[in-house]
Amino acid sequence: xxxxxxxxxxxxxxxxxxxxxxxxxxxxxxxxxxxxxxxxxxxxxxxxxxxxxxxxxxxxxxxxxxxxxxxxxxxxxxxxxxxxxxxxxxxxxxxxxxxxxxxxxxxxxxxxxxxxxxxxxxxxxxxxxxxxxxxxxxxxxxxxxxxxxxxxxxxxxxxxxxxxxxxxxxxxxxxxxxxxxxxxxxxxxxxxxxxxxxxxxxxxxxxxxxxxxxxxxxxxxxxxxxxxxxxxxxxxxxxxxxxxxxxxxxxxxxxxxxxxxxxxxxxxxxxxxxxxxxxxxxxxxxxxxxxxxxxxxxxxxxxxxxxxxxxxxxxxxxxxx
Ligand code: 8YV
Numbered sequence: 645x646x647x648x649x650x651x652x653x654x655x656x657x658x659x660x661x662x663x664x665x666x667x668x669x670x671x672x673x674x675x676x677x678x679x680x681x682x683x684x685x686x687x688x689x690x691x692x693x694x695x696x697x698x699x700x701x702x703x704x705x706x707x708x709x710x711x712x713x714x715x716x717x718x719x720x721x722x723x724x725x726x727x728x729x730x731x732x733x734x735x736x737x738x739x740x741x742x743x744x745x746x747x748x749x750x751x752x753x754x755x756x757x758x759x760x761x762x763x764x765x766x767x768x769x770x771x772x773x774x775x776x777x778x779x780x781x782x783x784x785x786x787x788x789x790x791x792x793x794x795x796x797x798x799x800x801x802x803x804x805x806x807x808x809x810x811x812x813x814x815x816x817x818x819x820x821x822x823x824x825x826x827x828x829x830x831x832x833x834x835x836x837x838x839x840x841x842x843x844x845x846x847x848x849x850x851x852x853x854x855x856x857x858x859x860x861x862x863x864x865x866x867x868x869x870x871x872x873x874x875x876x877x878x879x880x881x882x883x884x885x886x887x888x889x890x891x892x893x894x895x896x897x898x899x900x901x902x903x904x905x906x907x908x909x910x911x912x913x914x915x916x917x918x919x920x921x922x923x924x925x926x927x928x929x930x931x932x933x934x935x936x937x938x939x940x941x942x943x944x945x946x947x948x949x950x951x952x953x954x955x956x957x958x959x960x961x962x963x964x965x
Contacts, residue, residue, distance in 0.1 A: 647670070650672065650694070653673045654680050654701055655698045657940070658944050689714065694719060694954075702727045703733060705732035708735075713736075716954075717738065717740075717960075719950045720741060720742045721944060723743055725740065726856060726858070733965055739954055741963055743946040744803060747933070750935070751933035754908055754933040755933075759878065762925065762926075763789045763904065764789075764791075767924040793817070795818045795848060796812045797822070797850070798820070799821070799852075799854065801821040801823040801854070802855075804882075809835055820835065826839075846872055846874065850878050853882070857887055865887060871896075873902065877903070878905060879906070880905070881909050894919055907920070908928075
């Protein structure tokens with residue numbers, strides 16, 4: 645029997661994923677589930693043929709240059725690949741894959757949760773009841789912003805953006821989107837295309853970010869662009885923290901230009917931005933967009949499908965290099 649490829653799994657993936665991985669590969673699993681630094685990535689690359697990492701393992705250009713030639717494939721357990729320098733890894737002849745599609749619904753659900761929670765003051769209301777401070781009721785109390793019938797802007801109308809748009813339409817929202825290219829009518833489903841972010845923003849009573857973090861989109865939502873949104877607008881980010889200038893967002897919240905924000909992603913992760921904590925109109929979650937049982941299994945299986953294809957000598961379905 646030919647030797648099974650040796651696979652390093654640096655994080656505690658779902659039980660079903662680990663079971664299948666151990667059935668088909670000679671696995672090294674980091675049961676402690678700790679993050680690995682650059683030196684660990686480099687050291688492990690000499691011991692395995694493949695790695696199945698999360699977005700928490702950073703394969704930078706500097707790491708790519710130091711990887712041992714034994715490592716042939718990085719099969720990511722994520723759709724975002726901003727933690728991998730694709731050009732540098734490709735130049736080393738390393739295959740890199742991701743897990744698109746399978747997490748779109750779960751991430752769209754979290755974007756809806758953040759939008760609704762930010763609009764209807766979920767943090768304030770929950771804190772008040774939980775702390776036993778709910779001692780008054782009045783019709784002018786805890787009044788929020790209505791989602792139904794409002795305009796929502798979507799930046800990045802890929803798979804997750806479209807899954808979010810479908811849910812927003814269920815709330816009777818008018819969907820606007822900015823995307824490099826206009827979608828076909830079947831994919832657009834009546835959404836209004838803008839050829840620039842600047843044209844979209846003045847229409848966005850709500851704005852949801854669904855584009856990848858790239859050198860071009862880093863700091864996309866800066867002070868100038870936040871100022872283009874209507875007064876009282878709400879920003880939702882389930883994509884990447886790097887897309888938002890957090891100091892500019894805080895200033896927009898403090899000035900009241902934005903009435904609220906819903907964030908699942910931060911520039912610093914894990915941890916988030918402690919300066920946001922004083923503002924109950926910033927509804928925050930710890931990067932859990934894809935964290936459901938079925939989606940975690942589907943992400944793990946998609947990554948394993950990519951590994952299986954690669955070791956059969958085929959080009960994996962989600963090949964990026
Ligand atoms: C994951 C994500 O939680 O897929 C992505 O890009 O950010 C999240 O779905 C994470 O990457 C898991 O590895």
